[in-house]
Amino acid sequence: MVAGGWRVELGATVLKDGTQFRVWAPKSKTVNVLILSGKATGTVAMQPEGKGYYSITVPGVADGDRYLYQLDSGRTFPDPVSRYQPDGVHEPSQVVDPEQFLWSEEGWQGIPLEQYRIYEIHVGTFTVEGTFEAVIQHLDYLVELGITALEIMPVSQCPGRRNWGYDGVYHFAPQSNYGGPEGLRRLVNACHRKGLAVVLDVVYNHFGPEGCYLDDFGHYFTDKYRTPWGRAMNLDGADSDPVLEYFLGNAAYWTTEFRFDGLRLDAVDWIFDQTPKPLLRRLADEIHQHRERLGRQLYLFAENDTNDVRLINSPDKCGFGLDAQWCDNFHHALRALLTGEITGYYEDFGQFSQLQKAFEEAFVYTGEYSRYRRRRHGGPTEKHPGSQFVVFSQNHDQVGNRKCGDRLSATLPLNQLLLAAATVILSPYLPLIFMGEEYGERAPFHYFIDHTDPELVELVRKGKHEEHASGICEGDIPDPAAESTFEESVIDVASPKEGEQAVILAFYRKLFALRTALPALQVYQRDAMAVAGLPEQKVLFLR
Amino acid sequence: MVAGGWRVELGATVLKDGTQFRVWAPKSKTVNVLILSGKATGTVAMQPEGKGYYSITVPGVADGDRYLYQLDSGRTFPDPVSRYQPDGVHEPSQVVDPEQFLWSEEGWQGIPLEQYRIYEIHVGTFTVEGTFEAVIQHLDYLVELGITALEIMPVSQCPGRRNWGYDGVYHFAPQSNYGGPEGLRRLVNACHRKGLAVVLDVVYNHFGPEGCYLDDFGHYFTDKYRTPWGRAMNLDGADSDPVLEYFLGNAAYWTTEFRFDGLRLDAVDWIFDQTPKPLLRRLADEIHQHRERLGRQLYLFAENDTNDVRLINSPDKCGFGLDAQWCDNFHHALRALLTGEITGYYEDFGQFSQLQKAFEEAFVYTGEYSRYRRRRHGGPTEKHPGSQFVVFSQNHDQVGNRKCGDRLSATLPLNQLLLAAATVILSPYLPLIFMGEEYGERAPFHYFIDHTDPELVELVRKGKHEEHASGICEGDIPDPAAESTFEESVIDVASPKEGEQAVILAFYRKLFALRTALPALQVYQRDAMAVAGLPEQKVLFLR
Incomplete structure (x- = not known):
């Protein structure tokens, strides 16, 4: 999959005099590629390579041409490894030549993990335009704020125009209404020119519920495990090698063709692989080899619910070797103290000593019984430095x-x-803020979707109602499928801030400036830090 | 669960003036214990302890009394932690006082792992009587053969009288028609007096399909994972702590109340626990602490299909710390060469170089592509000595x-x-032979069951037919539910052996004697051994 200088060896690859198509379709005895536009329109039979792979090079096909695959059932489908779905998840794929883009970030080598100060955005609601291009105008603002890394919620092509990104079904195709691959490359390029690293949120635990035709091609899914969002990926059963390669290739794709500096792996506790060398370990190996080869900083961040340092342990300790992981416990400990909330998972929090423990050990639950989970939870953080959380x-x-x-x-x-x-910002960990937080944005950030299947929309609505049956907020749950729900979530970072918002923004700038200026705020060795607390006064001292 | 000198703190515990009953039944708002025989017959309401546990001490109840639990539905059930089911899986439990048994194996401390030469038996077919007691008469024979450890296929109470043991539903109750707890203790005691260690095969990955009422009591099962034999155990979801404790307590039970020297954990790749400290790791911790405390050798052997040394790696390498694992690859490499079979998993074997690799590295598949599995398979054995396989x-x-x-x-x-x-016997690994193998027993060892539910019997029959759709053996598949199928599997070790059988038996004795006598055959360090092969002559040299 990833060979010869990290080319992605699936999908449509533009060559000198044509385009190579390559697809894994073991469930089909024949595969045709249907060229739908350009100089070479027509149907071409692909050659079987063995193990379910088919490939063919079609002369005359070039960047911008549209195509579909036809399986032995006669049905046609977009490319599972499509680089671009200009008209959405059900329509033809488009050939993309990554060499057409002229990068102008020469000399960019990334930034060290310890310097990551992360700003998380959702492209569709970060600006009124809702495009990659529109993000670029705000990069100076982020740099002035003190941010060093932009983290982008998933951009894999999703059903419709409005989605958080976790319903993606074409993991190689940047969302078309955000601006597609060209727009995304422009954004990454612009970030690097401003000195900003860029992290992409990627979803390797499931596929979205609409527009996913993978089952017609091959054995991507398994019934051995279940996720809350649908069938689990087949990473350790029969025919799992190509599924692993799909994801390994995806990581290589974003870090080479798009020059991302890091990937944030969504909910890795729902990625099931019981082999001796599971996907996460392989991902870390590949990305770190890539880092050596390119001489660039490259990091893998995991979102994870199990409080398990196996993720970031080194392979010689049978760890996966990822670089850092999200620490939800820190958030919960802090938020429960600030808001006094006790519903949902906040039931497990609310003690001042828990925030102190979050400062000392990152994980608050390191084996203790959790009332919310109704079981013991978590393991120790061992010797890992704060820069891994x-x-x-x-x-x-x-x-x-x-x-x-x-x-x-x-x-x-x-x-x-x-x-x-x-x-957060003065903590001995890597700080992340959510778009608009830095000036106290008042717009909500709703859950929104734009599926075309009415039954599916009903299911999502129902699911949201059940999820929030015990919510504490007044009023109706906004309809996830309504355009207004999406529009209410659009924020406005560009307008001049006044009053309280100006105070907050100035404070965030000051905090990031402090973190940059003070050497003491760049110490991540947890044993070099003493934490003392006055629980009654709710005061923590860090030395 | 296991505290105060390793008492099992669930089930019926005989005290000085009565019996304590303790059960985990979070799904029931009330629990009664129904005393059905003895001096204290009657119904007694149990006291809730919190977290779904109920307990009560009932004066006058003693060893031999029968009882049931009554849940708030009004229905009655045997004890999930029953020590004895004298009349089978659907009938009342019986109070057992382990102190009644007089052990006479004082001074027994077990044997070192390196000296294990294992003889696997199925109690029901090892003798005509099919009881624990009847095994005892053959222990001298095993000692003379050169065996040092008896391994007993699972004895948890199963539906009916004929079962391999993997359909067990009362994991603390030795099969009644084998002789129950008294018979099993007599067998272990007799083994120890002869200098034989005893290993029990235990099934922690599922429960059998008949007579399992656990769902009425608590959340023992999960839908998050699936096994080939039914629902997976809930070891990492809500309410999983008591399920873990059930199994940890079970391991403690067999090694204390029955003084087993080791446990063989069945198919551990189907034990799903994604927490930082999974069941297998906890089992190893507890058993090894127990080993220290008692000053006895105690070992955990895992059956496993993933070729993964994480099982036997030490906890500081995030391994589970088990002592040894079964190496199916060695068997497959050997058998495919001997028989030329190429169906099923033998498809992956048949090369002479694979047997050589089995001698060098234990695992033959250490990451290579397996045609049978249609994926890459296995990982390296690293530095582990041969005594761990x-x-x-x-x-x-x-x-x-x-x-x-x-x-x-x-x-x-x-x-x-x-x-x-x-x-096998001269290999640099721990040898195991299957009952009767040592004299070339000709009786088959069939798959047999004795379920009372006709639908279930039909399902098993159907399953066996599908499993063997491509079998190479002539003739009909024996009916698993027929008594004759069981009877055909009964072997005869006692009769004097003649002709070829006598030759084979003498040869096995000689081999075990050689293994005992020659220091070179007790070297397990794999890097101290050179293996050279002449593939054409099919000759292996070991130095």
């Missing part, structure tokens, strides 16, 4: 999965918002 | 899962049977 007081999940998508700014007074900011 | 040319699965349950002796000529024996 990403912390936040808000993120897309912690805001958007609330009944009314309300940010902290909707309920907390100014001084507590500033306290939350300081706790 | 159990090898065999036959075992209950490799014989009994064949269409006609035929042993190697059914098809191989004498010289090849002797070659198979020598290859």
